[in-house]
Amino acid sequence: MLRTILAVMAVATVAGAAGAEQITGAGSTFVYPVLSKWSADYSVKFGDKVNYQSIGSGGGISQIKAGTVDFGATDKPLSPVELAASGLAQFPVVIGAISPVVNIAGVRPGQMKFSGPLLADIYLGRIKKWNDPGIRALNPGVPLPNAAITCVHRSDGSGTTYNWAYYLGQVSPVWKAKVGAGTSVQWPVGVGGKGNEGVAAFVNQIPNSIGYVEYAYVIQNHMKYGLVRNSAGRFIGPTVAGFQAAAATAHWAHAKDFFLVMTNAPSAAGYPITATTFVLMYKHPKNAARSAAALKFFKWSFEHGQADAAALDYVSLPPVLVKQIERYWATQIK
């Protein structure tokens, strides 16, 4: 009797595993919340499982280049030259935003106001205390303490860092000259946390600290985010409307291989620190079946995953962009 049960279980496991594909991906922690929600829903409907490891954008790029995963996810787009050299195709999958978060007693979420140059000066270490005149000028009624600012940044290579540093470079020439943009930069001051999760944990633990996290982590950890002044001079909070306004001004049609960084978008109502997550896949993949299964997963996510993405405060791609991506797949990924 026992042997029969064991035999039936063994056959069932093997049979169950045979039909479903196991798609592997790695990369950006920025996109992890929405990718895990999509993969959970997709595997319930279709059986294919997507196994995604959020090891950071730099890790995603190196793993797909090494061929150990079926797709890599990165917030830092690769240039067409780099893509051609590795035989990779690149397309955007979701748009999100990066929010400055603070841990100051008595400050409510959405109360702090920052401008781009102010954030750059804080992270350069030029503004050292919370009651500095520069911060007070933008935040008249806020109880800012006479305490040193602890900047929290990422200790691992990160596309979130790339977009943040790129934005600071766009608004502050000093930042651009001194630090530049990259998935890993030489931070003038601050402590490093591992992943968006690590930065969130540090900001929550250290009083009078400031950090930058992807907006989904802000909501999940109930953090005190700040508003950021955009290029039109308005203070915008991280809302879906703000992200969509920024996304609307991005010129995707002209970007080869979708190589475009959309921070500091020239939009009147757009949130200035929006970022796109890109997926990298091989144009001529070794395992064509798994690659095709991965493309099916992404197609389903574009068409049916909007509710999940909106619930997690990401912006789904505009339909025009989805069409452009699907045409790109047809021509590039065989």
Added chain:
Amino acid sequence: MSIASDEFGGPAPPRRFKSPAPERSSGAGDTIFKGLTGAMAALVLIVMGGAALAMLWGGLLAFKTFGLRFLWSSDWDAVAHKFGAFVPIYGTLVTSAIAIVMAVPISFGIAIFLTELAPKWLRGPVGTAIELLAAVPSIIYGMWGLFVFVPFVATYLEPWMNDHVGTLPIIGPLFSGPPIGIGMLTAGTILAIMILPFITAVMRDVFGAVPAELKESAVALGSTTWEVISHVSLPYTRSAVVGAIFLGLGRSLGETMAVTFVLGNAHDFSLSLFMPGNSIAAAIANEFTEADSPLYVSSLIALGFLLFVVTFIVLALAKLMLLRLGRMEGAKT
């Protein structure tokens, strides 16, 4: 016949009988066993040498690009491709030094308590509790450190030290700074808690192995408990005690997860122990998977090689110290 004496001074056995030849040893089996065990010993050396050479090979690009400057440069710029090992090496050495300075006296005290002073019914439970500390995974120490210990340090310990220790003349600058809680002092303290059970366990075992006759003779001659410990137990177990300390030191030099939670992962050098820093193991763990240029990867592998070198130097110092202590006392090590 003459009465010869054996080494104990008693009468030697009569020499009428020849000692039996070793008939039961089969030459082939012995040779094979000797060869096999020799091969295993050689394998350890080969693996260790191979690992060191592999890391030296991987780090060659970094050593060639930066030269000796790699050892004392505190740059770590992935955008401009400039790397230097000073901050990680400094962080590793300082956190391990803090850990040893805190852990050794406490371990010593625990070992003495368990072997000499505690009532017999207490020795078992306390000993087991210490050994359980060793079984806790290091990432749990990291999480406990970040969520429980760091707020305590930031709210109570560091402000107190700022006011009372930070004003002292020479060691003042070491103990003053912004009380963020995350930094080399916190990391060193958590490392001390982690290496405590290893050092204590070895010390307790060797103190228990001191022959009772030696201790009883000392007591009979009028020694106090402390004199028995310092003049009989410690000299007898000297090399094992030093070995235990360096076992703990070796663990703390390589500890990764607990340190990366509470050290702050900042590639900045500062004298104050309150400030965040970086350690070799934490830097490699954080950055290896995302290192996107060959020079970056090579710099991280070179850091690993330097950790190898640091551990080797520390062990060599231990051996030298033991040798010198042995010569001073006239004993052979």
